[in-house]
Amino acid sequence: MRLSAADAANIQRDVRQLYPDLVVICHDGVIRCTGSCPVYSESGAVIDRFSIRLDVPLDFPATPPRLYELSGRIPKTRDRHFDASKEDKACLFVEDEWPWLATRCSTVLSFLQGPVNDFFIWQVSFNLYGEDRIGAWAHGDEGRLEFYKGLFAIASKDGVETALLYLTYREIKGHHECYCGSGAKLRNCHLETLRGIRDFISTTRAQEALNQIKKIPKR
Amino acid sequence: MTTAEYLSAVLKSQALAEDSVELKTLRAKRKDVEELLKKAFKDCSPTIRYGGSYAKGTLIRESYDLDLTCYFACDDDGAGDNLRDIYNNVAFALSHSYFVERKTSALRLKGKLDTDVAKVDFHIDVVPGRFTDATRGDVYIHQEGADKDRMKTNLDVHLSHIKGSGVIDAIKLVKLWKVRHWFNLKTFVLELLVIEALSEKKTKSLADQLQGFWQAVVDARGNIAVEDPANPSGNDLSKMNDAVTQLLLSNAASQALVSTEADGWHDIFGPVEETSDSAKAAAVAAPSNVGTSRTKPWVPGR
Numbered sequence A: 001m002r003l004s005a006a007d008a009a010n011i012q013r014d015v016r017q018l019y020p021d022l023v024v025i026c027h028d029g030v031i032r033c034t035g036s037c038p039v040y041s042e043s044g045a046v047i048d049r050f051s052i053r054l055d056v057p058l059d060f061p062a063t064p065p066r067l068y069e070l071s072g073r074i075p076k077t078r079d080r081h082f083d084a085s086k087e088d089k090a091c092l093f094v095e096d097e098w099p100w101l102a103t104r105c106s107t108v109l110s111f112l113q114g115p116v117n118d119f120f121i122w123q124v125s126f127n128l129y130g131e132d133r134i135g136a137w138a139h140g141d142e143g144r145l146e147f148y149k150g151l152f153a154i155a156s157k158d159g160v161e162t163a164l165l166y167l168t169y170r171e172i173k174g175h176h177e178c179y180c181g182s183g184a185k186l187r188n189c190h191l192e193t194l195r196g197i198r199d200f201i202s203t204t205r206a207q208e209a210l211n212q213i214k215k216i217p218k219r
Numbered sequence B: 001m002t003t004a005e006y007l008s009a010v011l012k013s014q015a016l017a018e019d020s021v022e023l024k025t026l027r028a029k030r031k032d033v034e035e036l037l038k039k040a041f042k043d044c045s046p047t048i049r050y051g052g053s054y055a056k057g058t059l060i061r062e063s064y065d066l067d068l069t070c071y072f073a074c075d076d077d078g079a080g081d082n083l084r085d086i087y088n089n090v091a092f093a094l095s096h097s098y099f100v101e102r103k104t105s106a107l108r109l110k111g112k113l114d115t116d117v118a119k120v121d122f123h124i125d126v127v128p129g130r131f132t133d134a135t136r137g138d139v140y141i142h143q144e145g146a147d148k149d150r151m152k153t154n155l156d157v158h159l160s161h162i163k164g165s166g167v168i169d170a171i172k173l174v175k176l177w178k179v180r181h182w183f184n185l186k187t188f189v190l191e192l193l194v195i196e197a198l199s200e201k202k203t204k205s206l207a208d209q210l211q212g213f214w215q216a217v218v219d220a221r222g223n224i225a226v227e228d229p230a231n232p233s234g235n236d237l238s239k240m241n242d243a244v245t246q247l248l249l250s251n252a253a254s255q256a257l258v259s260t261e262a263d264g265w266h267d268i269f270g271p272v273e274e275t276s277d278s279a280k281a282a283a284v285a286a287p288s289n290v291g292t293s294r295t296k297p298w299v300p301g302r
Helices: A008-015 A096-103 A108-129 A139-153 A159-167 A192-199 A203-214 B004-012 B019-042 B052-055 B085-097 B157-165 B168-181 B187-197 B206-220 B242-263 B265-269 B277-285
Strands: A023-029 A030-040 A046-057 A066-069 B047-051 B066-072 B097-102 B107-110 B120-132 B138-140 B148-152
Touching: A008 A023, A008 A108, A008 B107, A023 B097, A030 A108, A046 A108, A046 B066, A046 B168, A046 B277, A066 B004, A066 B138, A096 A108, A096 A139, A108 A139, A108 B277, A139 A159, A139 A192, A139 A203, A159 A192, A159 A203, A203 B052, B004 B168, B004 B206, B019 B047, B019 B066, B019 B085, B019 B120, B066 B107, B085 B107, B097 B277, B120 B148, B120 B265, B157 B168, B157 B187, B168 B187, B168 B206, B168 B242, B168 B265, B187 B206, B206 B242
Parallel strands: B066 B120
Antiparallel strands: A023 A030, A030 A046, A046 A066, B047 B066, B097 B107, B107 B120, B120 B138, B138 B148
């Protein structure tokens, strides 16, 4: 179900209590939230603020929103996780992660409270210490590989490639050797895990991810 | 907490200590920029002075800036034959070290691209200009893309008008309200409006002053008109803010009056923030919400 201009008012209402200074309008084919965004600690205290623009596409949550930091307080560099090729869009997570995140961030409010708040917590930490002390994904496809290693709970690049290869198949059958390296057949090992992951990742996306990860040189 | 105590706490949370990172950085950058300009125009001896909220005493943590005027003598064309040339030549000189964002009369300095401070806003506006005469009081500054291509102004008049207004705290809170609502409104015009609206209310409480200001905005009905004390008849400040911005401002002022008349001051400025470094350190060290892990940032490409 696509969002429409009428949803802007509903979103404004939803976010008002925690994000009272965000103005939500429909603009240029997106729902746009602009204004001062508080950064919340776990206890609910406001520890910092950043001026932002959050562009929510009308097919959200199929496509994630795009965040831009407007107050000029964060260098727009790759090391601070901004993509200069996309007008300095903030990169809140590995893009492959979105189908999973969308299950718990399917509203604008939960997106603000989740990935947006986490992103700024990381930035506040970096501003404090001058280095990453929380943890971020590696840049580019290395980060993508890290994500898939975590997803499949395996340590090897070969294992990730095998798992992704299986995900490109129209049907995942149990007679293949499991990607985890146990030597067992899938049906006796991680078949159900892989089928569960299949719910979130299309064969096309799996093929794209496989192509990208294959380009990473072996160490 | 009373309203007075709450507003006082909000003001305190917005204060920037002299030894804060923000002001130390600002002062260091100010020194660099001054040296750069003096070197670039060593044959012209520009007069470099400080303005902006830093000089006016109106800076707040969420909105602060330093204006550096770069004024040349009335009979010196070493920096350019005319005001536009001076504006462009100063921009060019600054571009060697900064990403220069051109505003109507000022040059905003940001981190140079391809550096580890790319596009970081340094909160410094350099304002090139030329004195109108040998007294070095009034100045002509260039106006890029405006109806009139130059404006006459006077830094000392502006500074003393603001500093002597007696309503600095009200100005600071109105600025905070403006920043939070992301109004695309000239801060200088807002400051003048606050001073004019509160000319008879200097002894009132801060809460009464803020409500007085919002009432003045509502009464203006989207047609804010204030005089520039540096050039009352010459500078038409009403054109500095477009009609949409004025309408948004008027609506927001109206809502602010409704909220505060029902004692909803927290609706305007939110909770008083825990912005100490120790509070931030504790917050970033804390684990994420139970059952979920924090998302981690990333960036595509090589």
